[in-house]
Amino acid sequence: MTNRMTLTERRVDRVHAKQPLGPDEQVDDKALVIVPGHFQRTDPFLALAEDWFSSPGFEWHPHRGIETVTMVLDGVLEHGDNLGHVGALEPGDVQWMTAGRGIIHRELAFRNEHAHILQLWVNLPAADKLVETRYQDLRQAAHAVHTEPGVKVQVISGTAAGVTGPALNHHPITGLMLTLDPGTTYAQLLPADERAFAFVLDGRARIGHRPVEKDQVAWSDPVARGGEGSVLPLRTPDGDRQTRIMLFSGRPLGEPVAAGGPFVMNSREEIEQAFRDFRSGKFGQVPRAARLGFTVARLEDYIQPPTG
Numbered sequence: 001m002t003n004r005m006t007l008t009e010r011r012v013d014r015v016h017a018k019q020p021l022g023p024d025e026q027v028d029d030k031a032l033v034i035v036p037g038h039f040q041r042t043d044p045f046l047a048l049a050e051d052w053f054s055s056p057g058f059e060w061h062p063h064r065g066i067e068t069v070t071m072v073l074d075g076v077l078e079h080g081d082n083l084g085h086v087g088a089l090e091p092g093d094v095q096w097m098t099a100g101r102g103i104i105h106r107e108l109a110f111r112n113e114h115a116h117i118l119q120l121w122v123n124l125p126a127a128d129k130l131v132e133t134r135y136q137d138l139r140q141a142a143h144a145v146h147t148e149p150g151v152k153v154q155v156i157s158g159t160a161a162g163v164t165g166p167a168l169n170h171h172p173i174t175g176l177m178l179t180l181d182p183g184t185t186y187a188q189l190l191p192a193d194e195r196a197f198a199f200v201l202d203g204r205a206r207i208g209h210r211p212v213e214k215d216q217v218a219w220s221d222p223v224a225r226g227g228e229g230s231v232l233p234l235r236t237p238d239g240d241r242q243t244r245i246m247l248f249s250g251r252p253l254g255e256p257v258a259a260g261g262p263f264v265m266n267s268r269e270e271i272e273q274a275f276r277d278f279r280s281g282k283f284g285q286v287p288r289a290a291r292l293g294f295t296v297a298r299l300e301d302y303i304q305p306p307t308g
Contacts, residue, residue: 007228010208012208013220016216027053028052031050042195043253044253063103066121066122066264069095070118072093074114082287086292098135118246126253134168138167143165143177144166150186157173158173174250176188178234179242179243189230192230196220198218205237206237
C-alpha cells in the first residue's frame with residue numbers, strides 16, 4: 001500500500017489593491033503592495049514595495065534581521081554593498097540578499113536612466129537574525145522552469161512541479177513567477193502550513209475561486225499543519241492577454257516583530273542595539289565606491305553570465 005499526500009484546496013482569505021504613494025525624494029513613483037505593520041496577517045512576509053526610479057534611487061543604507069528579494073521588472077538596477085559585491089541586474093533577474101547581522105548597500109538606476117523593481121522583505125527567524133550576510137544574484141536564465149500547455153512557472157526559490165529554484169534560504173520560501181495564457185486552468189501545489197500571496201502583475205485571474213485584477217494581491221492563509229499539501233486553483237479568462245502572477249509562500253514564524261527603519265528584530269532593545277552597532281561601525285564602513293554608469297563604458301562588464 002502506498003501513502004498518498006492529502007491535498008487540501010486552498011481558498012483566498014482576502015484581496016486588496018496595492019496602495020499608490022507617488023513620488024518622493026528617492027523615487028519617481030512608489031506603491032506598497034504589502035503594507036508593513038500588519039505582521040500577524042502577513043507573517044513571514046513583512047512588506048512588498050513597487051518602485052520606479054531614475055535618480056537618486058536608494059543610496060547607501062543598512063539592514064539587519066531580514067532578507068530582501070528584489071525583482072527587476074524593467075530597466076537596469078545597479079547594486080553594491082560594503083562587502084565588495086557590485087553589479088547590474090536586468091529585467092527578469094532577482095537578487096536575494098540576506099542582511100543578517102548587518103549590511104550596508106545601495107540600489108540605483110544604472111546611469112540614472114530607469115529602473116522598475118519589486119522588493120519583498122522576508123522575515124528571518126529569531127535564531128537566524130544575526131547570520132552572516134549573503135548576496136545571491138539569480139539571473140533569469142538560471143531560474144528553474146516548469147512548462148505545460150498554457151502555463152510557464154519560473155521557480156526562483158523552493159520546489160514546484162518537480163523543479164527547484166536556485167535561491168538558498170534560511171527559512172524555506174517558495175517563490176514563483178507564473179505566466180498563464182488566456183482560458184487556462186492550473187493548480188499550484190503548495191505546502192499546506194504556509195501562508196501564500198499572489199500579486200497580479202498583468203491580466204486577471206480567478207485565484208482560489210475569487211476574481212483578482214491587475215495590481216491586486218490575494219492572500220491564502222495556512223490550511224493545515226505538518227507535511228500535508230495543498231493546491232491553489234487558478235483560472236484565466238478568455239481573451240488575448242497573458243496573465244503574470246508573483247506567487248510566494250512561507251511558513252509563518254509566529255514570533256514577535258519589532259521594526260525600526262531598515263532593521264527588523266524581535267524586540268525594541270534589539271532595534272536600539274542595531275542602531276548602536278551601525279553607528280559604531282560594526283556593520284563596516286560606508287563604501288566610497290564610484291557609480292558603475294560613470295566608470296565603465298559597457299554595461300556587459302557588470303552583467304555576469306549565469307552559473308550552473
